[in-house]
Amino acid sequence: MTSSKGKRRVALFLGIVAGYVAGTIYLSRQGYALGKDSLVRCRQGHLFTTVWIPGASLKSLRLGIWRLQWCPVGRHVDLVRLVKEADLTEDEVSFARAHHDIPVP
Known part of the structure; x- marks a missing residue:
């Protein structure tokens, strides 16, 4: 695995985690x-x-x-x-x- 592939995977993982965190904050603020x-x-x-x-x-x-x-x-x-x-x-x-x-x- 090249380092650029590894960096892309880490970036994708962090993007997914950030999306879940943002969604959780949004739902909580909406009253759920x-x-x-x-x-x-x-x-x-x-x-x-x-x-x-x-x-x-x-x-x-x-x-x-x-x-x-x-x-x-x-x-x-x-x-x-x-x-x-x-x-x-x-x-x-x-x-x-x-x-x-x-x-x-």
């Missing part, structure tokens, strides 16, 4: 909670919490702002997306927090 108990909604409208770590997913397939994963409420595989707690009622937040996905990112 990331991490262990992130609120999500599937396409059928079911609310639940899951582990949402940008760049990491063992149980789901990442598709931009969506993830294809198991919905524990409807017991189906569907596209899910982050939801802002501020956009939900107290009852919806309580319901979502009572329904957890498996604790793996």
Whole structure:
């Protein structure tokens, strides 16, 4: 491997990391909670919490702002997306927090 190839790989890796960091900061500033108990909604409208770590997913397939994963409420595989707690009622937040996905990112 030449040093220019190595430099390109390092630059690509750093660019990807920078993109994830920027995306995480953006989502946090927009009011989305990331991490262990992130609120999500599937396409059928079911609310639940899951582990949402940008760049990491063992149980789901990442598709931009969506993830294809198991919905524990409807017991189906569907596209899910982050939801802002501020956009939900107290009852919806309580319901979502009572329904957890498996604790793996």
